[in-house]
Amino acid sequence: TAIVFIAHDGTRYDIDAPNGSSVMENAVRNDIPGIDADCGGACACATCHVYVDEAYVARLPEMQAMEEDMLDFAVDVRANSRLSCQIRIHPELDGLTVRVPERQP
């Protein structure tokens, strides 16, 4: 499934992401700058924070309480903020575009 990362400096990364993997895992595997993922995907660090392109926000599953709580620790949280380790890739997310924030906590 094709997904796109846009780094804070505007660089675009087109990735072919395996279904079932998380958006965070694909960021780490492809060395996307600005996604630290300190906790390794356990929803316990908020350093995998991304902004989801508006066109895709409604297509993502709703946030679980744990993600919502952890997102409080992210920097400059917006309405389209998500933790990328909590977004699983599946074919309907084809073209998913996420922007990397200026910094992580």
Ligand code: FES
């Ligand atoms: Fe730590 Fe996502 S990698 S919360």
